[in-house]
Every structure is written in structure tokens, then in C-alpha cells.
Amino acid sequence: MSEILVLVDHVDGSVRKTTAELLTLARRLGEPSAVFFGSQIDAARDALKHYGAERVYVLDSADLSDYLVAPKAEALAQLVEAQQPAAVLIPSNAEGKEIAGRLSIKTGSGLITDAVDVQPRDGGVTTTQSVFAGDYTVTASVTKGTPIVTVKPNAVTPEPAEGSAAERTVDVDVSDAAKTARIVERRPREATGRPELNEAAIVVAGGRGTSGDFATVEAFADALGAAVGASRAAVDAGWYPHAYQVGQTGKTVSPQLYVAAGISGAIQHRAGMQTSRTIVAINKDAESPIFELVDFGVVGDLHSVLKSATEQALARKR
Amino acid sequence: MKIVVCVKYVPDATADRKFNADNTVDRVGVQGMLSELDEYAVEEALKIRDGDESGDAQVVVLTMGPADARAAILKSLQMGADSGVHIVDDAIHGSDSVGSSLLLAKAVERQGADIVLCGMASTDGSMSVIPAMLAERLGVPQVTFASEVTVDGNTVRVRRDGDAATEVIEASTPLVLSVTDQSNEPRYPSFKGIMAAKKKPVEEITLADLGVAAGDVGLEAAWTKVEAYAERPPRSAGAIVTDEDGTGANQLVEFLAAQKFV
Ligand SMILES: Cc1cc2nc3c(=O)[nH]c(=O)nc-3n(C[C@H](O)[C@H](O)[C@H](O)COP(=O)(O)OP(=O)(O)OC[C@H]3O[C@@H](n4cnc5c(N)ncnc54)[C@H](O)[C@@H]3O)c2cc1C
Ligand SMILES: Nc1ncnc2c1ncn2[C@@H]1O[C@H](COP(=O)(O)O)[C@@H](O)[C@H]1O
Numbered sequence: 001m002s003e004i005l006v007l008v009d010h011v012d013g014s015v016r017k018t019t020a021e022l023l024t025l026a027r028r029l030g031e032p033s034a035v036f037f038g039s040q041i042d043a044a045r046d047a048l049k050h051y052g053a054e055r056v057y058v059l060d061s062a063d064l065s066d067y068l069v070a071p072k073a074e075a076l077a078q079l080v081e082a083q084q085p086a087a088v089l090i091p092s093n094a095e096g097k098e099i100a101g102r103l104s105i106k107t108g109s110g111l112i113t114d115a116v117d118v119q120p121r122d123g124g125v126t127t128t129q130s131v132f133a134g135d136y137t138v139t140a141s142v143t144k145g146t147p148i149v150t151v152k153p154n155a156v157t158p159e160p161a162e163g164s165a166a167e168r169t170v171d172v173d174v175s176d177a178a179k180t181a182r183i184v185e186r187r188p189r190e191a192t193g194r195p196e197l198n199e200a201a202i203v204v205a206g207g208r209g210t211s212g213d214f215a216t217v218e219a220f221a222d223a224l225g226a227a228v229g230a231s232r233a234a235v236d237a238g239w240y241p242h243a244y245q246v247g248q249t250g251k252t253v254s255p256q257l258y259v260a261a262g263i264s265g266a267i268q269h270r271a272g273m274q275t276s277r278t279i280v281a282i283n284k285d286a287e288s289p290i291f292e293l294v295d296f297g298v299v300g301d302l303h304s305v306l307k308s309a310t311e312q313a314l315a316r317k318r
Numbered sequence: 319m320k321i322v323v324c325v326k327y328v329p330d331a332t333a334d335r336k337f338n339a340d341n342t343v344d345r346v347g348v349q350g351m352l353s354e355l356d357e358y359a360v361e362e363a364l365k366i367r368d369g370d371e372s373g374d375a376q377v378v379v380l381t382m383g384p385a386d387a388r389a390a391i392l393k394s395l396q397m398g399a400d401s402g403v404h405i406v407d408d409a410i411h412g413s414d415s416v417g418s419s420l421l422l423a424k425a426v427e428r429q430g431a432d433i434v435l436c437g438m439a440s441t442d443g444s445m446s447v448i449p450a451m452l453a454e455r456l457g458v459p460q461v462t463f464a465s466e467v468t469v470d471g472n473t474v475r476v477r478r479d480g481d482a483a484t485e486v487i488e489a490s491t492p493l494v495l496s497v498t499d500q501s502n503e504p505r506y507p508s509f510k511g512i513m514a515a516k517k518k519p520v521e522e523i524t525l526a527d528l529g530v531a532a533g534d535v536g537l538e539a540a541w542t543k544v545e546a547y548a549e550r551p552p553r554s555a556g557a558i559v560t561d562e563d564g565t566g567a568n569q570l571v572e573f574l575a576a577q578k579f580v
Contacts, residue, residue: 011482068478068487069450069460093481094446094463101447102454104416110541111415113445126545132335132442136547144541180459181493184475185486202579224579242465242479242500249355249438249499257579267331278577279553280570286560293553296573300561308567313580316571 002030002086002123003055005079007099008048009091011188013040015047017199020158022089022151023051027161029120030086033057034165035079037064037072041167049165051158056165061172063179069095070178073102079170080107080146087125089118092150100150109145116155116254116275125149133248133267134274153198154254189243197227197244202257205229205246205273209262209283209302212239216306217261223313229253229273231263247272261302265290282306319375319491321363322431324422324452325356325394327387328442335442340537341544342412343442345384352390355437357504360394362497363435364505366469376400378429382410382421388520395515396507402520403429409525412537415443419451421535424528426456433474436496438463449496459489465500 004026009016019034026032033055034048041058048056057079063071076099080088088103090096092114104111116137117128126141127149142148197203204226206217214228221228230240232247246253248268258276263269265281265288273279274293281290282302291297298305329335329348336344352360360379367375379394381387382405391402405421413421426434434456439446446463453460464476472491477484479500507515525532533539559569574580 068462068485070453073450073454095480097446098450098460098462101415101419101445101450104447104541105419105451105454108541111447112542113447130550131547133331134550135335136337136549138341138544138547140542140544142541143543177457181461181487181489183485184488186483187485188483189481224574243481248441248444257574257577278579279556280573282566282570286558291556291558294558295553295556296570297556297558298561298566298570299558300566304564305561305567305570308564309570312567312571313574316575316580 003083004030004032005083005085005088006032006034006053007076007088007090007096008034008036008044009093009096010036010038010040010044013038013043015044016196017158018091018153020047020051021153021156022091023048023053024156024159025118025151026089027052029118029125032163033085035059035076045165049163050160052161052163053165054163056167057170058167059170059172061174063172063174066183067179068181068183069098070102070181071174073099073106074174074178075172077103077106078173085146086123087147087149090148090150092152097150100148104148107145109148110142111148112140112142113150115149115151118149118151118155130275133271152252152254194221195225195227197229198251198253200227200253201255202226203229203246203253203255204259204261205231205263206234206240206261207231207263208233208237210234210239212237213303214240216303216310220259220306220310220313223310231269260290261306263290264288265293319370319372319432320430321366321375321377321433321435322426322429323356323359323363323377323379323394323399323435324448325360325379325381325390326353326440327351327381327383327390328353328440331441337547340412341547342537346386350386350389352393353437353441355439355441355499356390357397358497358499358501359435359437360397360399361502361504362467364398365502366433369469378403380422380425380429381405382418391520392515393507395518396511397505398511401518404520404522405528406522407524409532409536412540413535414540414542415445415447415451416541417535417539419448419455421528421530422448423452423455424530425523426452428528432472432491434494436494438496438498449494453494456494459493461487461489461493462496464495464497467495467497467501
């Protein structure tokens with residue numbers, strides 16, 4: 001069966017849910033091989049095996065971690081040349097897309113970004129993407145080289161399957177030309193104890209309507225085991241960190257449930273949440289465009305509604 | 319110092335964006351504009367130019383697109399850029415990221431640039447790959463997704479707020495730089511800027527000027543193919559309740575419980 005390379009998304013060896021999703025998709029297309037950049041493979045091995053990786057390529061070198069994107073793209077291109085896989089699946093985050101872009105040029109291969117589905121077809125792949133802020137879906141295929149596809153979080157439900165996870169350490173040989181954008185400082189993001197925003201099954205987001213008080217939003221999120229998000233207006237006002245912004249220039253989320261509290265629903269915000277399964281809004285303005293998207297809406301003050309809803313949700317848990 | 323800013327002419331996101339019969343984005347029948355995210359790139363270029371001590375720094379805006387795309391250059395000139403270059407040729411229609419990056423790279427080489435500045439993504443395609451592809455093709459460093467930029471001589475230092483960490487990245491010119499909407503506050507064209515823009519030079523160039531064969535770009539030469547598009551079915555209208563009587567939270571929790579969220 002043909003080999004499918006999956007670039008592993010991990011933080012210090014802790015494998016992200018997106019990797020399990022990509023391995024699940026890869027199994028539809030052929031035999032998944034995980035490509036692991038970094039030194040913490042010991043922490044990652046079980047998860048990769050558990051989601052069906054037949055092989056694991058380990059690439060570990062300071063050259064990969066000390067410079068931005070280019071060395072990783074070069075190392076991946078070498079692996080693609082050597083293995084001639086049937087496709088390469090890469091997580092759709094900033095770094096993943098940039099690696100994919102360079103890989104496309106290096107290997108003479110077509111690139112599709114932000115797929116929400118990938119299916120096999122005629123020995124190649126066809127993809128589904130959500131475009132124009134989620135107003136349209138398009139299907140596309142790669143017509144030249146090795147299909148390179150970046151895949152968004154939540155594209156598929158991860159399905160466990162034991163793989164043999166045969167491990168191979170790959171020598172990394174990075175050219176000087178790729179070592180030019182040096183990472184001189186690195187500050188890991190602080191953990192909040194809540195689920196990752198773009199992996200969470202439930203997201204509760206606050207906007208300008210919170211007037212800067214996110215306590216009720218956070219309390220409701222915690223009652224539901226949800227991640228917290230924010231509109232750009234709330235981020236620009238300094239009320240919540242940018243890492244939690246939902247929308248065109250923040251994260252795109254596609255959870256089972258999205259709760260928008262005090263958010264009007266501007267096109268740039270919708271671009272990041274419109275494909276959520278169920279949408280709920282709390283807004284004091286009945287004319288607010290967010291209500292055009294909702295499955296359930298409450299016209300009212302978000303603080304009093306969320307406070308009471310939090311108490312009731314917690315009471316039901318007990 | 320020469321800064322070339324790549325700006326894209328895109329359909330207005332607040333208008334009804336559409337596709338053509340050949341599955342390409344309709345760039346003519348829908349009101350177009352300078353991509354909002356490229357305004358941040360233009361602003362950053364102007365700041366770097368105005369902070370440059372040699373005093374001979376200049377900002378050239380570069381776009382590729384149909385005749386109407388000139389509007390994206392004009393807006394950038396009104397903001398304060400010095401001159402424009404417009405790659406316009408019927409053969410370009412339907413180019414994918416590979417074709418676009420090839421033409422933009424050739425045009426940058428023709429101009430010569432110390433800094434190539436891009437937006438973080440186009441607001442229509444939103445692939446966020448052109449800057450990386452340009453760096454690859456030009457063989458220069460990429461410092462991308464910058465939310466803060468400092469230029470000191472030929473050293474560029476940026477802050478990149480990533481998924482898992484914030485990184486500080488440093489490289490020497492020539493390089494490709496892309497900026498996010500956190501990097502600055504784009505200025506509005508002033509009346510003086512609007513008047514001055516009328517006299518600024520805009521050069522139109524074709525594939526022949528770039529030494530690119532028509533068969534190497536455009537829809538037929540693309541390495542990807544959009545096969546079909548479909549409008550997403552409208553969401554069915556939801557239930558909307560008012561909290562006037564204070565039962566809003568109660569009804570909300572009932573709804574969530576019915577869906578097994580609580
Ligand atoms: C290039 C560009 C990129 C952008 N990217 C993004 C992005 O990624 N994400 C994003 O979110 N935005 C983005 N925006 C901004 C977007 O256009 C909107 O300005 C923004 O989403 C508005 O945020 P908001 O809904 O919180 O605020 P507003 O539009 O001001 O809405 C606040 C809402 O709160 C309601 N409200 C007020 N008080 C209460 C109360 N007590 N109880 C209940 N409801 C209340 C109001 O009725 C109103 O509907 C971008 C804009 C541009 C130009
Ligand atoms: N047709 C184009 N003309 C000029 N610049 C472009 C064009 N397409 C993309 N760019 C630049 O590349 C950036 C990223 O675009 P994209 O990779 O399409 O999301 C944009 O913000 C622009 O700076």
C-alpha cells in the first residue's frame with residue numbers, strides 16, 4: 001500500500017489531537033507514516049502507534065529548532081524525495097502552512113491548504129475546503145507531483161487503530177541557506193488548564209459586550225468544560241490575550257457547540273466560527289447579526305444570563 | 319533601502335463574493351478593494367522607510383491581477399507609497415499559489431529589494447503561503463507573521479506569536495517579511511496623500527517583461543484544480559427567546575441539556 005506522510009503536531013512530545021485526526025485521515029488514503037521533528041519522541045511514541053502510524057521517522061537536530069520554517073521544509077523535502085509517498089498531510093497552522101508552501105515549490109507538487117476533508121480518488125486525493133468565511137465549500141484536487149494538503153483541526157473524529165510504529169532515525173542535513181532566520185528567544189504560552197481553543201468540543205467566547213469582565217464567560221466555560229475565546233474587539237481592548245481570538249486573523253474553530261456572548265457577528269468573526277455544529281448567542285440587541293446564525297439565542301444581558309446559567313449547569317452536574 | 323510591498327486586490331468580504339463558471343474567484347463582477355490585511359504591510363513599509371536614516375529609502379507596491387487591481391496600488395500610493403508595479407496579463411487568470419509566487423518573485427528580482435513585505439494572508443484565498451513561497455524562490459530568509467517589527471541597519475527582528483510559543487526571530491536583509499494585523503494601525507489616506515498619489519508612477523508589466531511563458535502560469539498550468547463549489551445551505555432559523563422575564567438562562571440550559579451539552 002502507498003505511504004502517506006503525516007507531519008506530527010506536538011508540544012514537547014505531547015501529541016496534539018490534530019495529529020490523531022491526520023493519522024485517521026491518512027489511513028483512508030494508504031499507510032500512515034508519522035514524521036516527528038524534535039527530541040521528545042519517547043513522550044509521543046504511544047500516541048502515534050495508537051492512531052495507526054505504521055512507521056515513525058524521527059528527525060532531531062538543533063538546526064530544525066533554532067531557525068524558522070526553512071530547515072524543516074528542507075528536511076521534509078529530502079524525506080519526500082527518498083520515500084516518494086502518495087501524499088503529505090500537514091496541520092493547518094501558521095508553521096504547517098509555511099512548511100507546506102516551501103515543500104510545494106521544492107518538490108514541484110501542488111498544494112491545498114485548510115482542507116476540512118480529504119478522500120482518496122484515482123490514486124490521488126480530493127479535498128473539501130470551506131471558503132469565503134464559510135459561505136461556500138469547494139472541492140479540489142492536486143494535478144501535479146505529490147499532493148500536499150494542510151488539514152484543519154476537527155476535520156474528522158480520531159479513530160484509534162494499532163500501527164506497528166516502526167521507528168527510523170533520519171539524518172538531518174540542513175543547508176546554510178536554510179539557516180538564516182534565527183530564533184533568538186522563545187517563550188512558551190502559559191497553560192490555562194482549559195482545552196485547546198481549536199480542539200475543544202465546546203467554545204464559549206466573549207466580545208465587546210462583556211465590557212472587559214470575562215469572569216462570567218470563564219465561569220460558564222468551566223461549567224461546560226469548554227475553551228474560552230474572544231472577539232477581536234475584546235482582544236484589541238486588552239481584555240483577553242490574542243492567542244484566544246476567534247476569526248479571520250485569529251483561530252478558526254469548529255466545535256460541537258459555540259457560545260457567543262456579547263459578540264455582534266461581524267464577517268471576520270464569522271469566518272472563524274461559522275462552521276460550528278451548534279451556535280448559541282447571548283446579546284442584548286435583538287437586531288444583532290449573530291442571531292442570523294444561531295440555533296438558540298437569548299436576547300438579554302450576558303452577565304446575568306451566564307451567571308444564572310452557570311449555576312443551573314453546575315446544579316445539574318451534582 | 320528599497321521595500322517592495324506585495325498587495326492583493328480582493329473581492330470585498332462584505333459583498334456577496336462569487337465564483338466564475340471556470341471555478342475561479344470572481345474578481346471583476348464583485349466590488350474589489352485592497353486586501354485589508356495588506357494595509358498593515360503598507361503601513362509597516364512606510365514606517366520602516368520613514369525611520370530609515372539614509373533618507374533614500376523608497377516603497378514600491380507590487381500587485382498582480384486584472385486591470386481593476388490598479389485600485390489596490392492606488393490606495394497604497396494614497397497611504398504614502400512611492401511608486402507601483404502592476405503585473406497585468408490575460409494569461410495570469412486562474413493562477414494558483416505556485417503560479418502567483420513565481421510571477422511575484424520574478425517581479426521582485428526585476429526591481430531588486432532589501433525587504434519584500436507581505437500581509438499575513440489574503441482575505442479571499444487566505445492561504446498564508448505566498449510569503450514563504452517567495453522566500454523559497456528568492457533564496458532569502460523569511461521572517462513571517464510578525465506582530466512587532468524592529469529594523470536596525472540591515473538586521474530585522476520580529477516577534478511571532480505562535481500557537482505554542484511566542485518567538486523572537488532575527489535575520490539580515492535581503493529578506494521576506496510578513497506582518498499580522500497586530501503589528502500596527504494602518505493610516506487613512508489624507509487629502510494631501512490622495513492628491514499626491516495621482517502623480518506617482520505606476521508601471522504595467524506583462525509576462526514577457528518577466529521572461530515567463532504564458533503556459534507556465536494561469537488556470538491550465540496550475541498544480542491544483544478546483545473541481546466544484548457549492549453555497550453552504552443557510553442555517554435553519556433558530557429559537558430566539560428574550561430574557562425580559564428572567565427565564566432566559568433557564569431556557570438556555572434546557573436547550574443545552576436537550577443537546578446533552580450539560
Ligand atoms: C482585517 C480585519 C480582520 C479582523 N479579524 C477579526 C477576527 O479575527 N476576529 C474578530 O472577532 N473580529 C475581527 N475583526 C473585527 C470585526 O470586524 C469586528 O469589529 C469585531 O468582530 C467586533 O467584535 P464584537 O462583536 O465583540 O464587538 P461589537 O461589534 O461592538 O459587538 C458587541 C456586541 O455586544 C452586545 N452587547 C453589549 N453589551 C451587552 C451586554 N451587557 N449583554 C449582551 N450583549 C451585549 C452588543 O449588542 C453588540 O452586538 C477584523 C477586522 C478587520 C478589518
Ligand atoms: N495577486 C497578488 N498580488 C500581490 N501580492 C499578493 C498576491 N497574492 C498574495 N499576495 C501577497 O501574499 C500575502 C499572502 O497571501 P496568501 O498566501 O494568498 O494568503 C498577501 O497578504 C500579499 O501580501
